[in-house]
Amino acid sequence: MKLMSHEERRAFLLASPRTAKAATVRPDGRPHIAPVWFDLDGDDLVFTTWHTTVKAHDLRRDPRISLCVDDERPPFSFVLIEGTTRLSDNLDEVRAWATRIAGRYMGNMRAKPTARGTGCPASCSCGSRRRTWWHRRPSLTDRGWLPSSG
DSSP states (O other): OEEOOHHHHHHHHHHSOOOEEEEEEOTTSOEEEEEEOOEEETTEEEEEEETTSHHHHHHHHOOEEEEEEEOOSTTOOEEEEEEEEEEEOOHHHHHHHHHHHHHHHHOGGGHHHHHHHTTSSEEEEEEEEEEEEEEEOOOTTTTTSSOOOO
């Protein structure tokens, strides 16, 4: 397995609108995993969630989070982020992020209607990295399983 550089990680996260899988800790210690749309704010991953969701309750009690963004096509690359979150109930901030994120996934023409339907008012979670792993698996060609082109 090969580690991605900082630039490769950012490019991977921004290349296409992949869904992140966000894992939080329930009060009884069980994990809770939910898909989230996201965007980047510098090196922080940002997503929005309705303030009454399981993940919002979990993050208010315990800000630890793990997020995995993967490419389901060979060679199956992924970025794993572990850290803590900062929640915001500032409606202007939440609406701005919800619109920006919706535009990334649905296109600018549908961003505002989509953002309105995804849970404003909501809590905006900004993932702050504590430990991050970025992996790009070797391709089948790198492994010698397929002939190289050229």
